[in-house]
Amino acid sequence: SYELTQPLSVSVALGQATNLTCAGDNFGSKSVHWFQQKPGQAPVLIIYRDSNRPSGIPERFSGSTSGNTATLTISSAQVADEAVYYCQVWDSGTYVFGAGTEVTVL
């Protein structure tokens, strides 16, 4: 089955930038999507189709893909960005999620 690999955790200083990675095979043929999930809440879609932001998502969130890696960038991390971030793709008729990266803002 298809797998997505994310680092377990990332720490970032307040106001600094951070890149969250998601590795998988054949990303060129897939759209990568990103979710933010805060404790006790449902996931929120923050990036779809690699780099598109839904309405209401702050501009400090951006996405890109290169080769077999997708990247979610938080340009100026805020305390409100502390959460778990999941990447997700559609593969062979199923929706596949990464295990998630926990972001801590210092």
Place this chain on the structure above:
Amino acid sequence: QLQLVESGPGLVKPSQTLSLTCTVSGASIGGGNNFWTWLRQPAGKGLEWIGRINKSGSTNYSPSLKSRVIMSVDTSTDQFSLNLTSVTAADTAVYYCARQMTFVTTFDNWGQGTLVTVSS
């Protein structure tokens, strides 16, 4: 504004059937071309897709759960449902319903989730 609300028993006994309903408001299931989905998340773990259904009742299920899942839709009440049979403790999780975006293979609107515990 689209809202999805899950409802159903919070406690299910082992070997029995887990039954949940998602009620959609702010949009009509029959009025679009979306898939309506169920996902789940065990405590402290990641997200798992269970299955999806469209307004016509066409379904797709996760291969790992396919033998135990049945989904249905009622466009007259804007509800869709999940039945998961022969549950075990491993099925204990927060269950979410969500809408798949039109022509995009991801989910733009989620319910708040409902915790289902499998225990005798």
